[in-house]
Amino acid sequence: MTIDTEKVAADCINAINERIRNLKNLNIIIAGKTGVGKSTLINSVFREQLAETGMGKPVTTHMRKITKKGFPLTIYDTRGFELGKDAQKEVKKEVVETIREGLAEKDVNKAIHCIWYCINTASNRIEPEEIEWLRDFSEENRVIQVPVIIVLTQAFSKKKADEMRKAILDENLDVVQVVSVLAEDYEIDEDYVVKAYGLDLLIRVMSESLPDELQDTLQNVQKASLEEKKRHAQAVVATATAAAIAEGATPIPLADCAVLIPTQVAMIASITALFGLDVSKSIIMGFISSTIGTSGATVLGKTVVSSILKFVPGVGSAAGSAISGATAGLITTALGETYILIMVAVFKGDMNMNDLETKAGKEKVKQLFKERLKLGKGSAE
Ligand SMILES: Nc1nc2c(ncn2[C@@H]2O[C@H](COP(=O)(O)OP(=O)(O)OP(=O)(O)O)[C@@H](O)[C@H]2O)c(=O)[nH]1
Ligand SMILES: [Mg+2]
Structure with a gap:
């Protein structure tokens, strides 16, 4: 039994492209005074450099829309908070109108999904008019119901950020969470640098406040939390494994185990998109070819399958020529977790994607896959 590696790879690429094309567009409004660190935040959280100076197209007097072709994220960057009460009122009106217009489209791709209201921790104090703005906005938000996350930016002093956070929470505003962040390392002096932090929490809070249909998009566009990417990818593997177990429940002759391939192709595509x-x-x-493919003729074939089958309860050696549900599940888990390990290594820069084409790289992947098969259940650490 051999797998047509070329065809499966082509199927994977098609599935990946389709998956990415079908991601819903995520729309975020980022509000806050000039200089609080909105652009720095955007560039630290999302994997494309979006907020370069001069980018964005004015859509209202106080809002610019930032997009990038093929990237399923739109950011509305507000300005004018520092220009006094009248300007702030106008900003609020424009924000509410933009949200209403989005809702009227009745299309998830057009709705505003979240507001990040940024307050600079370094400014030392919360302006009463900012609290007032948030309170007024909450009134309107009773109807439009967009989750608001308050982001305390430039929070290199955690102590100060904590004090501010408490003070804001005491105001009982209608916000999802108050998150302190330092988007970029902050150099206090040559010997003392405060490391960036908090962006992973921001992603987590964001994920909790978004509907299911936007979860994949959030993971696709964010680069601030590898943990969240992994968590979502592991859920994909669990789902694919359950499907493979069900498909394999009626023993499939080994020669037909290609029927499982679509499940695994879909799994690879979903993980890649995340x-x-x-x-x-x-x-x-x-x-x-390093896992289930041509060399997988041996991996999936006599050697490995018969040795796997020994570990799988209820599958005797008599079933040596059939792939059981449990085996299908095991192979799917091993494949998914190996793929996650590769994605994580590439994401961290520990590995180059092209290594997968080298002999050494393939050998490594084969090793990882086999380990995972033998473990029965592995964990993608
Ligand atoms: N080290 C460090 N500097 C930051 C951080 N956030 C903002 N800054 C600095 O603060 C200044 C203002 O940041 P921006 O991101 O341009 O602020 P903004 O809110 O986009 O400002 P406007 O576009 O004028 O509204 C820049 O010099 C940034 O380098 C941070 O997390 N760490
Ligand atoms: Mg900016």
């Missing part, structure tokens, strides 16, 4: 990494067909071919 990581937002560029993979080519030759890379996928390298991955498949």
Whole structure:
């Protein structure tokens, strides 16, 4: 039994492209005074450099819309908070109108999904008019119901950020969460640098406040939390494994185990979309041939399957020629977790995606896959 590596890889690439094309567009309004660190935040959280100076197209007097072709994220950057009460009122009106217009479209791609209201921690104090703005906005928000996250930016003093956070929470505003962040390392002096922090929490809070249909998009566009990417990818593997177990429940002759391939192709596509990494067909071919593919004739074939079957309760050696549900599940888990390990390594920069095409790289992947098969259940650490 051999798997047509070329065809499976082509299927994977098609599935990945379709998956990415079908991601819903995430729309965020980022509000706050000039200089609080909105652009710095945007560039630290999302994987494309979106907020370069001069970017964005004015859509209302106080809002600019930032998009990038093929990237499923739109950011509305507000300005004018520092210009006094009248300007702030206008900003509020424009924000509410933009949200209403989005809702009227009755299309998830057009709705505003979240507001980040940024307050600079370094400014030392919360202006009463900012609290007032949030309170007024909450009134309107009873109807339009967009989750508001208060982001305390430039929070290099955690103590100060904590004090501010408490003071804001005491105001009992209608906000999802108050999150302190330092988007970029902050150099106090040559010997003392405060490391960036808090962006992972922001992503988590954001994920909790978004509907299901936007979860994949959030993971695709964000680069601030590898943990969240992994968590979502592991859920994909669990779902695919359950499907493979069901499909394999009626023993499938080994020669037919290709019927499982669509489940695994879909799994690879979903994981790739969550990581937002560029993979080519030759890379996928390298991955498949190191796991379930041509060399997988041995992996899936006599040697490994018979040795796996020994570990799987209820499958005797008599069933040596059939792939059981449990085995299908095991292979799917091992495949998914190996792929996650690769994505994580590439994301961290510990590995180059092209390594998958080298002999050493393939050997490594094969090793990882086999380990995972033997473990029965592995964990993608
Ligand atoms: N080290 C460090 N500097 C920051 C951080 N956030 C903002 N800054 C600095 O603060 C200044 C203002 O940041 P921006 O991100 O441009 O602020 P903004 O809110 O986009 O300002 P406007 O576009 O004028 O409204 C820049 O010099 C940033 O480098 C941070 O997390 N760490
Ligand atoms: Mg800016």
